Amino acid sequence: AQTVTQSQPEMSVQEAETVTLSCTYDTSESDYYLFWYKQPPSRQMILVIRQEAYKQQNATENRFSVNFQKAAKSFSLKISDSQLGDAAMYFCAYRTYNTDKLIFGTGTRLQVFP
Amino acid sequence: SQTIHQWPATLVQPVGSPLSLECTVEGTSNPNLYWYRQAAGRGLQLLFYSVGIGQISSEVPQNLSASRPQDRQFILSSKKLLLSDSGFYLCAWSGRGGAVPQHFGDGTRLSIL
Numbered sequence: 001a002q003t004v005t006q007s008q009p010e011m012s013v014q015e016a017e018t019v020t021l022s023c024t025y026d027t028s029e030s031d032y033y034l035f036w037y038k039q040p041p042s043r044q045m046i047l048v049i050r051q052e053a054y055k056q057q058n059a060t061e062n063r064f065s066v067n068f069q070k071a072a073k074s075f076s077l078k079i080s081d082s083q084l085g086d087a088a089m090y091f092c093a094y095r096t097y098n099t100d101k102l103i104f105g106t107g108t109r110l111q112v113f114p
Numbered sequence: 115s116q117t118i119h120q121w122p123a124t125l126v127q128p129v130g131s132p133l134s135l136e137c138t139v140e141g142t143s144n145p146n147l148y149w150y151r152q153a154a155g156r157g158l159q160l161l162f163y164s165v166g167i168g169q170i171s172s173e174v175p176q177n178l179s180a181s182r183p184q185d186r187q188f189i190l191s192s193k194k195l196l197l198s199d200s201g202f203y204l205c206a207w208s209g210r211g212g213a214v215p216q217h218f219g220d221g222t223r224l225s226i227l
Binding site: 091 | 146202213216
C-alpha cells in the first residue's frame with residue numbers, strides 16, 4: 001500500500017525568506033501524481049501545486065515550487081518570499097495513475113513571522 | 115465555473131442521534147465525489163468515494179454511510195452517532211483521469227456530546 005510521510009510536524013519562517021517542506025512517499029508504481037494542498041485556519045483545502053511523475057521538470061506556481069526526486073521518492077515544497085498569508089497546514093498527497101483516490105500525509109504546520 | 119457546497123458548517127449532536135451532512139456540486143457533470151474526515155491535528159482520512167449515482171465505495175469500516183441519490187449530490191449519514199465520530203468532515207469532487215486535483219468544500223465541524 002502507498003504511504004505518504006511528512007516528517008516535519010511544524011516549521012517556521014520569517015517573512016520574505018524561503019522555506020522547504022519535506023514529503024516522502026512509498027510506492028511500487030511508476031506512474032502517479034503528487035500534490036501539495038494548503039489548509040489555512042479557515043480549514044478550506046486549497047490546491048497549491050501538482051506534479052506528474054512522468055515529468056522530469058519540477059512544477060512551479062509563482063512563489064511555490066517543488067523538488068521532485070523520483071528515485072528517492074521525495075517531493076518537497078519550496079516557498080519563496082514567504083508571506084504572512086502562507087501560514088497554514090500543508091499536506092502532501094499522492095494519487096495512483098489508475099485511481100482517483102488521494103492518500104494524504106499528516107501535514108506540516110507552517111508559521112510565518114514578521 | 116464549478117463550485118462545491120457543503121452544509122452545515124458546524125453541528126453539535128448528542129450521542130446516539132442521527133446525522134445527515136450534504137454536499138452538492140455545481141458546474142460539472144458526472145464528478146467523482148469524496149467524503150473525508152480530519153481528526154484534530156491529523157491528516158485527511160478518506161471515508162467514502164463515488165464514481166456515479168448509487169455507486170459508493172467505503173474505505174474504512176465505521177459507523178457512517180454515504181449515498182449519492184443524484185449525480186451531483188453526496189450525503190454522509192449515521193443512524194446513531196458515537197463520541198468517536200467527532201471531527202471535521204470534508205466533501206470533495208474531482209474530474210476523471212490525469213493530474214486532476216480534488217476540490218474541497220468548506221467542511222463541517224461535528225461535535226458529539
